[in-house]
Amino acid sequence: MKLQCDVEVVNRMLPAFGMKSRGKGTRAVLSIGKHLDKASQRSDVYMMICTAKDRAGCKYKLKDNIEKFFTWFVEEGKATVRLKEPAVDVCLSKADAGSLKNFLSAARLADRGSGVPLSTLTPVRARDVEQPKKKLAIVSRRDYPLASSFPCSLEQLQVSYCKLSRVDMRMLSLKALRKLDLSNNHIRKLPATIGDLGCLSELVLHNNRLEAFGAALCLSTLQRTLRLLDLSQNRLRSLPAQFCLLKELVGLKLDDNELAGLPFHVGRLSKLRFLSAAHNQLAVLPNGFRRLSLENLDLFGNPFVQPNPLDHKMRLTFPLPLQELCSRAVADLRIPYGPHLIPAHLCRELDAAKTCDCGRVCVGFFVKTAVSMNLHRVSHTVVLVDDTGGTDAPVRQHFCSLSCYSEFLDNALQRGIR
Template identity: 60%
Template sequence: MEENRPRIVRMLDKLRENIEHLFTKFVDEGKATVRLKEPPVDICLSKANPGNLKTFLSAVRLAHKGCDINTPLSTLTPVKTSEFEKYKTKMVITSKKDYPLSKNFPYSLEHLQASYCSLARVDMRMLCLKNLTKLDLSHNSIKKLPATIGDLTHLQELNLNDNQLETFSVPLCESTLQKSLQSLDLSKNKIKALPVQFCRFQELTNLNLNDNELRHLPFKIGQLTNLRFLSAARNKLRNLPCEFKMLSLEYLDLFGNTFEKPEVLPIIKLQVPLTLLESCGQAMLSYRIPYGRDIIPYHLCQDLDTAKTCVCGRFCLQSFIQGMTTMNLHSVAHTVVSVDNVGRTEAPVISYFCSLTCFVKSSDTLN
């Protein structure tokens, strides 16, 4: 460092009356910004030793004022591996023997992969990594997800391929992941159903549900307005929910499901006249009146959360006719994988009707 001192001094001389502002609020974290007048640029400093950074900034201030620089500049020393680890942003672990047991993960991690590590549960140390945007726990033996994964507020990609999951919890669906999660891989698990609250992942664009035991998709799936890639191949789906028609996909794969021709007779649950509860529920949903467990009883929230949508656009809670129609999957996706080896791209869809009038109008499309 000492042999480079003349060059550093010449560099600092060029800062004379040329500093617009010094941003030092986070200097204790090894971060600072020097804003120059000419050229008008910001010089961002990060991952520095706080003590050395303070010394350097003191020299910069003196240079700006035109004072002599007598501040001793530290000599260069090799960075320790432990110091470097603190600032790692990506870690990939692909074997059990490499999995860290005696030390924590670097808090600066943004991408963590821990595959083929025989994990039976999510390591709670991972949930302290607040900068994570991508978490890959594929090829393990995880049976349950902690709701605290939802505390990873910046998480955009979550890969849980090839585990032992049987459920996806409601609290996880109601976490801050609603606003951050963009890609979710749940393929090769044992999931039988997804809660209706699953459709609150408003930013989700890529969803892989291949090779599970799903008998139906969440019937509010139409609320996933940003979804573009959907795979649910090799499950046990018998039909699709009515709101599936509202999707706008680029890619759809439903191959290998047990789609069956439904019964001809519809299920009739019409109530005439409508109950007060039904009328109030329809009005709340139609006018988008906010509701929650702190406002109305929990069972009423459930009724509103699971309300059906008639083909005419009106809502149904307990009063409706349920029928079955067939849709061509190309109507919701640009690229469609056929549902069987014959090459069919049609699938049965559950439809709801708020009145006999709506049912009759649509009777020509019913099976």
């Protein structure tokens, strides 16, 4: 029975001499097995702790020698075994929870003298006591592991230039993974199980063949963890409305895709500071774009239209339908709603509700136009929009009534906008 973890052996007599333990564990391999006591010439069950500096190991007798187990945090890979003689506490941490439970069970049986088939204790190999690997970079197809698995301790993994057509499911079992870089491959589709990586804060998918970013990913734990997302140089034509649920995003790269528009509620990404969506097919920005507060913005090379406030599309009826009036009331009064209360299609319409200049909400009936906005209003640094040196871009605007639209036109004409 063996266990890899961090170990600190604390002598309980130290406080009596005014001394403290160093409070830091050392990577070690713990083994439970038989050992021949040369003094008594009897074989008994011992626990052996081997480290990189002491591969021969330090041995502690287990039978009738365990005073207490401390297992409050065993699910976090932590536990303590208190021995009677010598008076030490063996503090275990950074262990696999399942392996730790099995090890403690074996130690408990050994303490009771229960008959458990065990092998003779032997020194460990040097590689067994190495620090767990945190980073791994694979940048050629010949180095890609086919037979072996990825180290479960990885926090950063880069797999580039390996011609991967899909995400290897072995990567999705790396629960400690914080950064996953799969750039420069041939990936066409992302599995929804990427959202099960509960620590993932950086996802780099630059230069692949992605055609979609699934809504399921936006509804996963990535909402709470993802801070950097690089989807540049792919084949994306749109992003789901749920994309704006990734509210922890700080950096977003969408360059060199085929995006015809950004999500309507992109302004809800309140922590977003770096946005690049150069060389796409953006003709106009969504109204929610005004709410962003960025440090750097790059929208170069998009076919933005020249906005004209007089050029509008009207979708209004007189009087407004009852459904529209009710939807507006729900949105204006912030009444909770959901598919358990109203039909799903009404939920989707409410999720895409627009805000008029007057502050009221319109859902399915409105006047729509586009106005020019200087991008410095939303970003400290702006890359030029085109070769002429401009930093203005068209932004979609909605009005809940003709009176609001007329008032907007009057103000625009007074400012000299034609």
